[in-house]
Amino acid sequence: MATEHVGELLSGYLDGELTQQQRQRVTLHCSGCEQCRDDLAELRALRERISGAPLSELGEDQWRENMNDTTVQLSRGIGWLLFIAGLLVAGFYALYHLMIDSSMSFIEKFIIFGVYGGLAVLLFSVLRQRLIERKTDKYKDVEI
């Protein structure tokens, strides 16, 4: 052959990534070079085999289902956040009214404060636990 083999241009040709000039060069060369013609045919067959090969055995539906799980987790997180915010506001509001209420004795106030204060502490410890679990969240290391 007078001209050099077209080499990597065969891949570009196959993928439709060549300029018009490069395409013409490939067509012209291949019309007179059996080796490049064979290479091109083999590369084309190889490409088709890979695109049809089961390189992943998982189905689209699996990804959809997993995504739904993720959404549930996310909305649960938002739910907790709203719940805590509401509870804090209600707690301070109640505490304020308890303090300014003059119809109750100190003992009565203390008992009420003890019951609700105890509940608040319990809730706080549960939340703290959840927060620790969140810190070990396996998704946190994925860099975007």
Next chain:
Amino acid sequence: MKTQDMREQLAQMGNGAHALATQILGNSEEAADAVQEAIAKVLGRPGSYDPKKGSLAPWFMRLVRNHCIDLLRRRRAEPLEADALPATGPGPEASAEAAQRDEAIRSALAALSPDRREIIVLRDYMDLSYAEIASVLDLAPGTVMSRLHRARMDLKETLTRYE
């Protein structure tokens, strides 16, 4: 981009991403976890994707790839070579001959170096353009064709050993 559209696109890309992650990590289950983690991260912060900077596929593939490389680094182990890639079973309808051909392709792919496997999966399995592949792999756009061609010739040669 609407979250619903994004979810649908991610679902469609799941298998491609899984194939890529499998090629990098050398393990189908770990790869599925890695893709799942990447998807969860994207859905947790959908605003991190900027449609003005290109389509979702290369952006997401890059994210998946970087995450896989991170996992490898943390594992402090080399990607498993050669026969370490698991046989992902063919469907029951696949004939024995087709199954054998698929098996040969998988074995040949597994015998290539990781960077050659990657570029082949991105182009021939995922159908990304050269420009997109360059952005996923952090390559100069002009080098994609030659790398891909070398990888393909390598695969073609390697495949003869498995058939």
